[in-house]
Amino acid sequence: MALIEVNDLEKTYFGEEVETRVLHGLTFDIKEGEFVTIMGPSGSGKSTLMHILGFLDRLTGGRYIFDGKNVDTFSDKELALLRGEQIGFVFQAFNLLPRTTLFENVKLPLTYIKRRGSMKDRVESVLESVGLSHRLHYYTNQISGGEQQRAAIARALVNEPSVVFADEPTGNLDSKSGAQVIEVLQKLNDAGTTIILVTHDGNLAKSAKRIIHIKDGLITTDSEVKHRRIARDGEIHISE
Amino acid sequence: MIQMFAQSVRMAITALLSNKGRSFLTMLGIIIGVSAVIIIVSIGAGAQSMILSQIEDLGTNLVGVMPGYSEEGSPPTSVMGIVITTLTYEDAMALGEKRNVPNIVEAVAYYKSVGTVTWRSESYDTNLNGVSAGYLDVEGGEIEKGRFFTEEEERTLGRVAILGSAVRDELFGPSEAIGQKVKIENQAFEVIGVMEERGVVAMQDYDDQVFVPVRTMQKLVAGVNHLGLIRAKVDSEDNINAALEDIRAVLRERHDIRDSSGAGDDFTVRSATQALEMITSITDGLRFFLAGMAALSLIVGGVGIMNIMLISVAERTREIGLRKAIGADNLHVFIQFLAEAITITVLSGALGVVGGILISYLISLGVQFAGFDWEFIVSPFSVGLALSVSLFVGLLFGMYPASKASRLDPIDALRYE
Numbered sequence: 001m002a003l004i005e006v007n008d009l010e011k012t013y014f015g016e017e018v019e020t021r022v023l024h025g026l027t028f029d030i031k032e033g034e035f036v037t038i039m040g041p042s043g044s045g046k047s048t049l050m051h052i053l054g055f056l057d058r059l060t061g062g063r064y065i066f067d068g069k070n071v072d073t074f075s076d077k078e079l080a081l082l083r084g085e086q087i088g089f090v091f092q093a094f095n096l097l098p099r100t101t102l103f104e105n106v107k108l109p110l111t112y113i114k115r116r117g118s119m120k121d122r123v124e125s126v127l128e129s130v131g132l133s134h135r136l137h138y139y140t141n142q143i144s145g146g147e148q149q150r151a152a153i154a155r156a157l158v159n160e161p162s163v164v165f166a167d168e169p170t171g172n173l174d175s176k177s178g179a180q181v182i183e184v185l186q187k188l189n190d191a192g193t194t195i196i197l198v199t200h201d202g203n204l205a206k207s208a209k210r211i212i213h214i215k216d217g218l219i220t221t222d223s224e225v226k227h228r229r230i231a232r233d234g235e236i237h238i239s240e
Numbered sequence: 241m242i243q244m245f246a247q248s249v250r251m252a253i254t255a256l257l258s259n260k261g262r263s264f265l266t267m268l269g270i271i272i273g274v275s276a277v278i279i280i281v282s283i284g285a286g287a288q289s290m291i292l293s294q295i296e297d298l299g300t301n302l303v304g305v306m307p308g309y310s311e312e313g314s315p316p317t318s319v320m321g322i323v324i325t326t327l328t329y330e331d332a333m334a335l336g337e338k339r340n341v342p343n344i345v346e347a348v349a350y351y352k353s354v355g356t357v358t359w360r361s362e363s364y365d366t367n368l369n370g371v372s373a374g375y376l377d378v379e380g381g382e383i384e385k386g387r388f389f390t391e392e393e394e395r396t397l398g399r400v401a402i403l404g405s406a407v408r409d410e411l412f413g414p415s416e417a418i419g420q421k422v423k424i425e426n427q428a429f430e431v432i433g434v435m436e437e438r439g440v441v442a443m444q445d446y447d448d449q450v451f452v453p454v455r456t457m458q459k460l461v462a463g464v465n466h467l468g469l470i471r472a473k474v475d476s477e478d479n480i481n482a483a484l485e486d487i488r489a490v491l492r493e494r495h496d497i498r499d500s501s502g503a504g505d506d507f508t509v510r511s512a513t514q515a516l517e518m519i520t521s522i523t524d525g526l527r528f529f530l531a532g533m534a535a536l537s538l539i540v541g542g543v544g545i546m547n548i549m550l551i552s553v554a555e556r557t558r559e560i561g562l563r564k565a566i567g568a569d570n571l572h573v574f575i576q577f578l579a580e581a582i583t584i585t586v587l588s589g590a591l592g593v594v595g596g597i598l599i600s601y602l603i604s605l606g607v608q609f610a611g612f613d614w615e616f617i618v619s620p621f622s623v624g625l626a627l628s629v630s631l632f633v634g635l636l637f638g639m640y641p642a643s644k645a646s647r648l649d650p651i652d653a654l655r656y657e
Contacts (some may be wrong), residue, residue: 084567
């Protein structure tokens with residue numbers, strides 16, 4: 001059974017006078033453990049799709065089954081809980097809280113959900129997994145952009161999500177820091193976490209195993225990646 | 241939920257500390273309001289206790305008879321400035337007789353006025369007190385030099401005067417006053433005594449007074465036949481009620497009043513205890529009214545808090561979007577911002593209480609230094625009132641910004657620049 005099943009998914013924004021159709025009936029599955037890029041130019045509808053898949057927005061047509069559950073019928077509160085328990089988000093702009101330590105930032109999702117075990121251990125272990133155990137009590141303005149994005153990834157992981165959405169995660173970073181972020185995501189995927197990367201950058205897209213191309217609200221291609229980009233030690237290597 | 245709230249409070253404190261200048265200005269309205277409540281109530285309580293203790297010093301076994309009828313518990317008609325002429329010197333004499341009111345030790349008739357006292361080229365405006373010869377027994381006070389006038393002098397319209405120490409200082413300076421002739425409202429009087437300095441007691445400056453026999457005052461100075469007040473000393477506090485009844489009976493008989501219910505009386509009889517109760521109730525009312533007004537100023541402070549909270553919601557739109565993305569629902573966000581508003585107001589309230597107590601204490605030190613018998617009183621009521629009003633203000637004015645924050649769409653909020 002697929003983790004994400006999307007059937008004829010449509011999204012239309014109803015303005016006061018005009019209706020804007022953004023997604024025109026998309027159908028695809030994503031299985032647990034996949035690393036998928038949703039790729040397309042700006043205005044293609046890729047961000048809208050990510051918002052719907054991440055329960056931040058609702059579809060207006062078709063069906064979305066997540067982990068066997070029809071989430072269209074969920075209330076806002078249930079969707080918020082689902083986001084808290086199943087989803088991790090990584091944004092282009094990091095969105096860390098200013099004047100707050102990395103530790104507090106990473107701990108934040110745990111305030112909204114119930115988890116067994118020590119919060120402190122959990123936070124420390126995810127920060128260690130992104131290579132930031134030496135920065136626990138630094139404030140966000142005291143570390144580099146790459147470190148901030150890795151902290152944001154740690155925050156996305158602290159609730160042990162089923163899926164991590166990464167929306168242009170390297171967009172604000174230099175190439176070395178970007179490669180480090182991709183490396184973290186790939187290692188995460190190797191360990192079994194489903195990752196959905198959203199980008200317009202063709203090179204970055206190839207760090208995934210599969211690319212879904214979207215244009216004008218329709219899927220144009222959906223294929224496996226040949227010559228996948230693998231990030232190691234701050235550099236991107238093309239695999240054979 | 242409680243953990244959420246506690247965390248929100250901690251975050252609010254961090255946020256407040258990270259922007260100290262703005263936080264302080266935001267909190268200032270509430271701090272001032274709360275301090276004002278504490279200070280007003282404290283000064284009120286201090287003044288009240290000072291007045292009451294002074295009245296008690298005069299003696300609680302005193303009773304007063306004032307002209308005109310007034311309701312029990314309300315101020316006598318005469319304090320409103322209405323002149324009522326129903327009380328006479330003869331009434332005072334009758335009350336002083338043992339067979340009429342056995343418990344009265346001494347009854348003193350008063351006619352008070354203000355006027356000019358002149359000695360040679362010096363003149364001074366002061367309080368003129370026409371009193372009976374038994375004045376010192378009832379009201380207290382000591383003669384510093386010379387003597388008080390006698391009953392004989394009172395009966396025969398003697399032109400003798402006793403000066404308060406301030407009047408003596410003003411007119412005579414270091415020269416000898418006893419034996420000198422002064423003019424009171426153009427009538428010549430001989431100074432036969434000077435009072436010991438006594439200060440202000442029960443809002444009355446005892447040193448800025450001239451005492452003359454009451455009948456002399458009535459006939460020669462004021463040209464009237466009535467009295468302003470009769471004050472009498474009762475032999476014991478236990479007999480005050482009996483004395484009050486006897487006084488009423490005597491006066492009703494003398495004034496031809498047949499209605500013994502009191503409704504037809506043209507006079508009012510009060511004991512010092514009743515006066516204490518009345519002053520307490522009036523000053524209490526005034527105190528709580530003023531405290532209420534100061535508490536109203538907290539509402540103004542609350543509007544300031546609401547303003548700053550709305551700015552904070554706008555500034556932190558992305559944060560709100562992020563929180564929603566990582567699992568916060570509307571209620572979580574609502575509680576977070578409400579907790580912040582309440583933290584600000586309660587913290588301000590606490591600072592205001594500390595500031596108010598401190599200032600009240602300094603004021604009490606100042607008043608004590610000025611020589612008054614002033615007690616430093618902070619009522620737990622005012623502290624409770626101030627803190628609960630600031631909590632309420634936080635709830636009230638935090639509600640709107642918090643609900644605005646909670647209703648933000650997460651996608652719009654995340655995109656907000």
